[in-house]
Amino acid sequence: MEQTVHQQLTAFIVEHQEDFYRLAYSHVKNRDAALDVVQESIVKALSKADGLRRSESLKPWFYRILVNESMNYYRYTRRLTPLEEAPETAAPAGDHATRLDLYAAIDRLDQKEQLIIRLRFFEDMKLEEIAQVTGVNLNTVKSRLYKALRKLRDLTGEEHLYD
Amino acid sequence: MTDSWNKAREAYRHTPIPEELAFAVASAVRSGSRRRRRLQAARRGLTGLLAGCACFVLLVNASPTFAQAVSAVPVLGELARVVTVTEYTLDSREQLIDVRMPALELPENTDLEQRINTEIRARIDQVLQQAEERAREARDAYVETGGSAEDFIPVVIDVDYEIKCQNGQYLSFLLTETETRAAAYTEIYAYNIDLEAGRELTLRDVLGSDYLELANEAVRAGIARREAEDPDASFFHDEFGFTSISEDQLFYLNENGEPVVVFEKYAIAPGYMGMPEFTIALPAE
Numbered sequence: 001m002e003q004t005v006h007q008q009l010t011a012f013i014v015e016h017q018e019d020f021y022r023l024a025y026s027h028v029k030n031r032d033a034a035l036d037v038v039q040e041s042i043v044k045a046l047s048k049a050d051g052l053r054r055s056e057s058l059k060p061w062f063y064r065i066l067v068n069e070s071m072n073y074y075r076y077t078r079r080l081t082p083l084e085e086a087p088e089t090a091a092p093a094g095d096h097a098t099r100l101d102l103y104a105a106i107d108r109l110d111q112k113e114q115l116i117i118r119l120r121f122f123e124d125m126k127l128e129e130i131a132q133v134t135g136v137n138l139n140t141v142k143s144r145l146y147k148a149l150r151k152l153r154d155l156t157g158e159e160h161l162y163d
Numbered sequence: 164m165t166d167s168w169n170k171a172r173e174a175y176r177h178t179p180i181p182e183e184l185a186f187a188v189a190s191a192v193r194s195g196s197r198r199r200r201r202l203q204a205a206r207r208g209l210t211g212l213l214a215g216c217a218c219f220v221l222l223v224n225a226s227p228t229f230a231q232a233v234s235a236v237p238v239l240g241e242l243a244r245v246v247t248v249t250e251y252t253l254d255s256r257e258q259l260i261d262v263r264m265p266a267l268e269l270p271e272n273t274d275l276e277q278r279i280n281t282e283i284r285a286r287i288d289q290v291l292q293q294a295e296e297r298a299r300e301a302r303d304a305y306v307e308t309g310g311s312a313e314d315f316i317p318v319v320i321d322v323d324y325e326i327k328c329q330n331g332q333y334l335s336f337l338l339t340e341t342e343t344r345a346a347a348y349t350e351i352y353a354y355n356i357d358l359e360a361g362r363e364l365t366l367r368d369v370l371g372s373d374y375l376e377l378a379n380e381a382v383r384a385g386i387a388r389r390e391a392e393d394p395d396a397s398f399f400h401d402e403f404g405f406t407s408i409s410e411d412q413l414f415y416l417n418e419n420g421e422p423v424v425v426f427e428k429y430a431i432a433p434g435y436m437g438m439p440e441f442t443i444a445l446p447a448e
Contacts, residue, residue: 010192017188022178031181038184039191046195103171121168122175160165 006049012058013042019123020066026118027070027111037073041066060125060132067115067133105155113148116141260291265324265336267354272361279354279363283338286352287322290340294320297342319343327423328416332359335416349438351425353415366414369422371446378408378424378443385441386431398432398439405431421445 013020020041025034045065052061100108106117112134119125119133127145131138149161250263264287269276298318321341328335338352355364366374382405389396398404405426414424423442426432432439 006196010196013192014188017184018180021180021184022175025178026175031179035181035183035187039187042188042191043195046192101170101174102167103174106171118175122172156167158165158167161167 005052006046009045009049009052009058009062012062013045020062023063023066023118023123024070026114028073033073037066037069041069044069057129060129063119063123063125063133064135071111099157100155102152102156102158102161105152108155109148109151113144113151116145117148117152120145259318260294260320260322262287262291262322263324264322265338267334267356269356269358271358275356275361279356283354286338287340290322290350291320294318294340294342328418328420330420332357333364333416333420334358335364337415349428351413351438353413353425355414355416364416366408366412366422366424369416369420369445370443373446375408377446378412378422381443382408382424382441385439389439396436398436403431417442 017038020038021034024037024041025031028034028037041062045062048065052058106114109117115134116130119130120127125133127138127141130145131141134141136144153159153161252259252261265283266280267276267283269279298320301318319342321343322339323341324336324338326334326336333356335353335355338354339349340351341349356362357364357368366378370377386398386405390398408424412424413426414422417423421442421444423440425438425440428434428436428438
């Protein structure tokens with residue numbers, strides 16, 4: 001039985017490796033760092049695979065590890081300043097002269113908001129799953145998501161980002 | 164979903180995927196599975212120990228004859244154990260270090276206990292010091308060749324131990340040091356202790372005077388079997404191949420008390436084979 005959970009997890013990892021890399025890269029913004037994060041997450045996940053209950057869904061469980069590793073990467077290496085501490089890069093809200101492309105605008109959000117946006121719109125996760133991945137409750141996810149969407153609307157000038 | 168989202172999603176999908184990803188994932192899957200087996204083994208070891216204790220207590224209480232019988236047996240293995248004395252994490256520009264330092268508790272033989280523990284401590288200190296030097300050199304080289312010190316990825320060092328065999332008679336554990344830079348490199352030290360005799364074990368002690376032939380035969384057979392069973396397995400067969408175990412051959416005892424010889428990476432097989440291990444069956448008494 002353990003065998004099958006472990007096999008399932010391995011299959012899941014191999015199948016979705018590019019998704020993991022993209023998400024890791026979107027946070028660490030460095031190719032080697034993203035590879036490190038993906039590798040470390042896989043090693044952690046597999047060595048903890050026995051703690052994974054059969055009924056539990058693999059995706060949020062694995063993404064939680066991946067997200068923690070991505071976030072920890074800053075803490076360990078200080079190779080990049082997290083965006084939330086670099087206010088000079090953030091476009092002044094409501095500056096209508098510099099409209100941003102939506103994709104570029106996401107990078108201007110703070111780390112937690114970026115993550116929620118990517119999980120929701122690029123990884124197609126349900127809000128409940130995002131709550132599991134980020135380890136906060138559903139209402140917090142919702143309020144962060146709406147706050148992030150409002151910021152994106154200001155940054156891009158687009159009204160209908162979320163219908 | 165609006166067009167903007169579709170475009171953003173498209174841009175995200177086009178994040179370039181490095182060629183090495185598949186390889187990186189495969190090697191992580193391998194080492195993850197290995198670490199998991201190790202954890203499982205450690206857990207099994209612990210349950211065995213607990214079950215043993217529970218049984219013991221129960222029997223002593225249940226039968227006065229048994230209690231008498233037990234008191235006649237020298238209680239050897241029950242008290243010897245390996246404990247974690249220090250566990251720490253260091254985190255600097257050059258390196259990230261995780262250490263779980265084991266120590267032996269051997270109430271019947273404090274001399275041996277002290278000797279082994281001093282050795283473990285000295286070895287870990289030495290390993291860390293060397294690793295630190297290497298990390299600093301690597302960083303200097305990186306900076307000299309034009310890299311920025313900020314971008315240097317620290318060397319990750321992991322010192323850990325693993326109990327392989329613990330019974331009334333023997334205690335066998337491995338100390339491992341893994342250093343990860345571009346690739347991971349692991350060094351293993353083994354401690355095999357004969358609790359009754361109060362000294363470290365040799366292969367001769369376990370296998371008898373024919374130990375060399377027995378071990379060499381087992382390794383040769385093991386190589387042949389592995390190559391026959393697994394098309395991906397390969398060992399060197401030219402002058403780099405296996406000829407004989409060495410004087411100070413690295414080995415540990417498995418849970419059945421059988422010696423398992425371990426070869427360094429690249430010693431007898433290509434690097435992807437990792438550190439090959441071969442179990443040697445005990446000669447029939």
